[in-house]
Amino acid sequence: EVQLVESGGGLVQPGGSLRLSCAASGFTFNNYAMTWVRQAPGKGLEWVSTFSGGGGSTFYADSVKGRFTISRDNSKDTLYLQMDSLRAEDTAIYYCAKGGNIYGAPFDYWGQGTLVTVSS
Amino acid sequence: EIVLTQSPATLSLSPGERATLSCRASHSIGSYVAWYQQKPGQAPRLLIYDVSNRATGIPARFSGSGSGTDFTLTISSLEPEDFAVYYCQQRSHWPLTFGGGTKVEIK
Numbered sequence: 001e002v003q004l005v006e007s008g009g010g011l012v013q014p015g016g017s018l019r020l021s022c023a024a025s026g027f028t029f030n031n032y033a034m035t036w037v038r039q040a041p042g043k044g045l046e047w048v049s050t051f052s053g054g055g056g057s058t059f060y061a062d063s064v065k066g067r068f069t070i071s072r073d074n075s076k077d078t079l080y081l082q083m084d085s086l087r088a089e090d091t092a093i094y095y096c097a098k099g100g101n102i103y104g105a106p107f108d109y110w111g112q113g114t115l116v117t118v119s120s
Numbered sequence: 121e122i123v124l125t126q127s128p129a130t131l132s133l134s135p136g137e138r139a140t141l142s143c144r145a146s147h148s149i150g151s152y153v154a155w156y157q158q159k160p161g162q163a164p165r166l167l168i169y170d171v172s173n174r175a176t177g178i179p180a181r182f183s184g185s186g187s188g189t190d191f192t193l194t195i196s197s198l199e200p201e202d203f204a205v206y207y208c209q210q211r212s213h214w215p216l217t218f219g220g221g222t223k224v225e226i227k
Contacts, residue, residue, distance in 0.1 A: 035216075037164075045156075045164065045207055047216040061215050095163055102211055106154040108175060110163040 002026035002109045004096045009114030016086050016118070022079040022096030022111055030054070030074040035100030035107065036081050038092035038116075046092075050100040051079065064090075086118045122147055122210050124219035132227040139195040141222045143208035148188045152212040155184060155193045158221075159204045167206075168193060198224070 008020040022034070036048040049070040050059045058070050069082040079096055093113040099105035123146040133139055143153065151171045156164040166175040168184035171191065181196040195202055203226050208219040 044221045045158075045209075045218040047218065050216070059214055100211065100216060102214060102216075103152060104211065106166055106169040106175075106211065107156070107164070107209070108166050108169075110165070112163055 002098065004098065004109055004111035006094065006096050006111040006114040009094065009116045011117045011119065012086055013120050014087060014118055017082070017084045018086065018116060020081040020083065020094055020096075020114060020116070022081075024077045024079065024096075024098070027098065029072075029077040032098055033101035033104055034072060034079045035097045036070065036079075037095045037097055037107070037110075038090075039095070039113075040089070040092040043092075047100075048094070049081065052101050083116070086116075088118050090116060091118045092116060121215055122149060122213050122217050124208050124210060124217055126206075126208060126219035126222045128222060129220070130223045130225060132225050133198055134227045135198050135200055137198050139193075139198055139202070139224055141193040141195075141206055141224075143186075143191040143193070143219050145189040145191075145210060147213075149210040149212035151187065152210055153184075153186070153191050154209045154211070155182075156207045156209065157202075157204050158207065164207065195224075 003025045005023045032053045035050040051070045067085045071080045095113045096111040097107035098109040125144045127142045155168040158164040172184045
């Protein structure tokens with residue numbers, strides 16, 4: 001059974017940093033692209049970042065480029081999102097999803113999400 | 121950036137009725153469109169990928185169609201558990217994008 005479990009969310013002040021983790025199980029982690037998608041309160045879904053499987057390429061939304069860094073540890077089957085210079089508009093539930101490469105697999109599994117609140 | 125426009129924003133229907141949801145892309149995305157269902161307090165769930173392929177465990181009342189820039193999700197006969205928000209999403213171009221969503225509510 002595929003499972004994705006996010007952690008690391010919380011309350012942080014504007015300008016602060018937070019590191020999210022997504023522990024994966026039930027599939028061959030290093031074979032798949034992995035993605036972070038966020039959802040601001042009462043809003044729709046927004047793609048944040050993708051780390052491709054195999055090749056090691058990373059992709060970012062313009063809204064987070066230069067502030068967020070996606071990484072993965074294939075030995076631990078874990079995906080990360082380092083979030084720096086956080087802004088109020090980064091407040092959202094952050095979901096980890098399996099898949100997401102161009103022409104690749106869709107987001108066929110999602111975690112339950114972790115809430116990030118940026119406020120003073 | 122590929123903009124996905126979903127319509128209508130809200131669809132008010134009764135159980136047993138047919139639901140037709142639209143997703144229009146600003147440029148051709150071939151067949152790389154997926155549909156997701158999200159219920160309050162839950163993560164999204166994949167329903168349909170590559171226009172018309174149902175994901176594992178998705179009932180046959182859900183179907184997808186379209187090509188190029190115009191896509192449709194159809195729910196043939198609404199069940200009580202189908203009232204939710206539905207999003208389309210493209211993976212043809214970076215950045216990946218989602219539509220704004222269609223809420224299917226009970227009339």
